[in-house]
Amino acid sequence: MSFERLGLQAELLDAVAAEGYTSPTPIQARAIPVILEGRDVLGGAQTGTGKTAAFALPILQLLNRGERGRLPRALILTPTRELAAQVEESVRTYGRKLPLRSTVIYGGVGINPQIDALRRGVDILVATPGRLLDHAGQGTLNLSRVEILVLDEADRMLDMGFIHDIRRILKLLPHKRQNLLFSATYSNEIKSLADGLLHEPELIEVARRNTAAETVTHVVHPVVHTRKRELLSHLIKGGDWKRVLVFTRTKHGANRLANQLMSDGVSATAIHGNKSQAARTRALAEFKSGAVRTLVATDIAARGLDIDSLPHVVNYELPNIPEDYVHRIGRTGRAGANGMALSLVCLEEEELLTNIQKVLQHKIQVEKVPGFEQESASASRQTPSYRQAVARRDTRGAKEGFGRRPSSRRDERQGNGDGRNFKRRG
Numbered sequence: 001m002s003f004e005r006l007g008l009q010a011e012l013l014d015a016v017a018a019e020g021y022t023s024p025t026p027i028q029a030r031a032i033p034v035i036l037e038g039r040d041v042l043g044g045a046q047t048g049t050g051k052t053a054a055f056a057l058p059i060l061q062l063l064n065r066g067e068r069g070r071l072p073r074a075l076i077l078t079p080t081r082e083l084a085a086q087v088e089e090s091v092r093t094y095g096r097k098l099p100l101r102s103t104v105i106y107g108g109v110g111i112n113p114q115i116d117a118l119r120r121g122v123d124i125l126v127a128t129p130g131r132l133l134d135h136a137g138q139g140t141l142n143l144s145r146v147e148i149l150v151l152d153e154a155d156r157m158l159d160m161g162f163i164h165d166i167r168r169i170l171k172l173l174p175h176k177r178q179n180l181l182f183s184a185t186y187s188n189e190i191k192s193l194a195d196g197l198l199h200e201p202e203l204i205e206v207a208r209r210n211t212a213a214e215t216v217t218h219v220v221h222p223v224v225h226t227r228k229r230e231l232l233s234h235l236i237k238g239g240d241w242k243r244v245l246v247f248t249r250t251k252h253g254a255n256r257l258a259n260q261l262m263s264d265g266v267s268a269t270a271i272h273g274n275k276s277q278a279a280r281t282r283a284l285a286e287f288k289s290g291a292v293r294t295l296v297a298t299d300i301a302a303r304g305l306d307i308d309s310l311p312h313v314v315n316y317e318l319p320n321i322p323e324d325y326v327h328r329i330g331r332t333g334r335a336g337a338n339g340m341a342l343s344l345v346c347l348e349e350e351e352l353l354t355n356i357q358k359v360l361q362h363k364i365q366v367e368k369v370p371g372f373e374q375e376s377a378s379a380s381r382q383t384p385s386y387r388q389a390v391a392r393r394d395t396r397g398a399k400e401g402f403g404r405r406p407s408s409r410r411d412e413r414q415g416n417g418d419g420r421n422f423k424r425r426g
């Protein structure tokens with residue numbers, strides 16, 4: 001399959017080639033022709049599947065053929081500022097050779113430059129819901145010419161409580177328009193949003209529902225929680241990892257961990273919602289350039305970060321919401337590259353792990369790290385409830401799930417059969 005066969009015009013094909021894309025990803029192959037036909041799309045695709053180009057390329061082509069004015073004709077809503085900035089950057093990159101203008105508006109930065117940009121005229125507007133409504137409320141934005149609406153990472157927008165904002169925004173748009181909704185997960189809430197929004201949509205699902213990318217190997221390292229940081233430093237240094245994204249549950253925890261890693265001699269920086277936009281952009285740039293090898297992030301801050309094919313993503317703490325695990329590891333194993341998602345799991349997190357495995361629909365392989373297994377083993381001796389939990393899981397595992405076979409690569413690394421499934425442990 002080639003981009004030429006999808007019906008894209010020469011300027012867009014040039015841009016895609018300049019990005020080094022040789023063939024369309026599955027979501028691109030399926031969505032681009034449908035969007036070019038003007039149809040609505042319900043896209044089940046997580047970050048890393050190439051979904052941004054899947055909607056940006058056909059939107060650019062459709063708008064380029066239409067009549068230009070001063071008011072936005074495409075509106076792309078995203079849950080976070082980072083994602084908004086990245087999507088707009090992609091739109092700009094792909095549309096380099098077309099006479100279309102795009103701009104991005106989000107909160108946390110001055111509103112006046114945004115007002116100026118809107119006044120100068122915009123074809124494609126990328127925005128987060130809150131700031132968009134601020135503009136609409138104060139009369140600096142007119143959405144009456146929007147022909148195409150995109151809700152990107154709609155599930156995350158709902159998680160973040162944007163449903164009322166979205167409904168208010170919908171009221172500001174012309175009734176007749178093309179709607180594209182992308183979501184990594186497909187809950188009842190998404191279904192009801194889609195039902196009210198989309199007209200005879202083409203359903204395009206590229207990864208199995210609620211399933212993480214197949215190219216990702218998942219591993220759990222059991223560890224007592226007081227030794228998590230030590231284990232993390234050990235893994236990063238021992239494996240000579242150059243770029244690793246680490247997730248913590250809290251902003252405070254992210255800061256503390258980044259500082260502790262630095263005192264262990266591992267360069268690290270934190271990214272979370274309490275940081276200014278400038279500080280977040282700086283942290284991301286340092287990480288992307290390789291100046292800093294560890295980026296510690298909270299779920300919300302990391303959402304939508306466009307970091308190419310990260311080899312390692314670490315769950316320093318498991319997320320409370322199992323779907324967040326899927327979002328987190330969407331940062332690795334991108335565009336066919338292999339990735340590893342490692343979770344440092346203490347006894348207190350066993351239940352969270354069980355829930356995550358239900359969402360993934362498979363068990364995650366457990367590997368004890370030499371030198372750290374003692375603590376978790378002794379912990380299991382000290383707490384009979386842990387042994388019972390393992391025993392319960394063993395019987396359940398036999399009925400419910402299957403453990404992923406360790407890859408041969410890891411068999412070698414583990415040497416003597418340390419890689420085990422929960423099923424086989426105990």
Ligand code: AMP
Pocket residue numbers: 020021022023024025028046047048049050051052053306307308334335
């Ligand atoms: P997205 O899912 O939109 O966040 O895209 C994930 C990453 O894949 C981005 O860094 C894109 O630059 C990259 N990408 C998108 N389309 C392709 C393609 N057809 N071939 C290779 N890489 C791509």
